[in-house]
Amino acid sequence: MFKVFTLFADLIVHTWLKLPVDSHWAGALHFFIEDITKIFFLLVIMIYAIGLLRASLNTERIRVFLQGKNRFFGYFLGAGFGAITPFCSCSSIPLFLGFTQARIPIGITMSFLITSPIINEVAVVLLGGLLGIKFMIIYVSIGILVGVLGGMFIDAIKAERFLMPLAENVQGGNVDLPGIEKPKMTLKDRHEFAKTELRTIFSRVWKWVFIGVGLGALLHGFVPQEFITNNLGSGQWWSVPGAVLLGIPLYSNASGMIPIAESLLSKGLPVGTTLAFMMSTVAASFPEFVILKQVMKPRLLLIFFVMLLVMFTFVGLILNIIPF
């Protein structure tokens, strides 16, 4: 089904521009054209389709649902809901406070916050389209697992101690929450919602895709495979924590990161190292930490940072051992 994009890139690069098949520029340009057209096509269709389905879902209802749920089950639910709701880092504080207000344990909130940026429809679709279904399933399972384990750990160390007064204030606050009821949605309402979603998500994401595909293309065309296989290919022990350390402060949207991952994988970077790098880039960033500083004491932020580092490193190391 996706062959049409390869043929289209063939047509431009080899038939129209007549670039020699083995040149660096031809390789890079081919990668760029194929990926850009494929990604934009997938994005438009999938964001719209998922928008139609998601129109009646909102975070306020999720909160009611999570309230008073069994702990253990709660982590999975938190991570699961994080995966299906769209994430905007500017909403992480109201979300954090809102969950706390509903007396949802902080660990479950963290499960939600960790998984939310890692898994979203855009990432899932791109992974499936560019790297294959198997890779997509691994990615999604790990995204959920990391959220669940992270949430459990945060509760295990009783992280409520490290919240800022802002968050403590709402903790004992009113339990009777004003909820927003969504009226029954007609197909036309859903269409409107999906259209708005498409516009907002696309306008936010397209530049990341451009940068990501551009970097991926340059990597694809100009970095010799031997360089990566010789230096990083056998999964040297330091390469995974190194990739994670590099990835956490770097910030990219999942959609920008996936073409880079595709390129790195095709150059022989081991799956575990690639995934660890990708997830750490997408999951956390400096701007996010700055926002979270409003509700977490520096100590908790540091714990959070180290926790992510350790988890992604383990994921990478384990996946590097498993043969695919």
Add this chain to the structure above:
Amino acid sequence: MKIQVLGTGCTKCNQLFALTEKAVQDLELNVEVEKVSDINEIVAFGIMTIPALVIDGDVKFAGNVPSLSNLKEIIKKG
């Protein structure tokens, strides 16, 4: 009528604020649009995604920026 835009100052919040002012102007309403950026006040409305629009104390929507024409519809309905 009282219109409030809830948001902590993120890009989308500012967009919604500007859009709401424009909508009010186009509809020739004599209403002041108030910006609520205090996080505690925002959370008190029971929402968890921003930006959000509140008319006369009722949350109309949260977490997205609608198109200008949709926004006008919402404001007209009150």
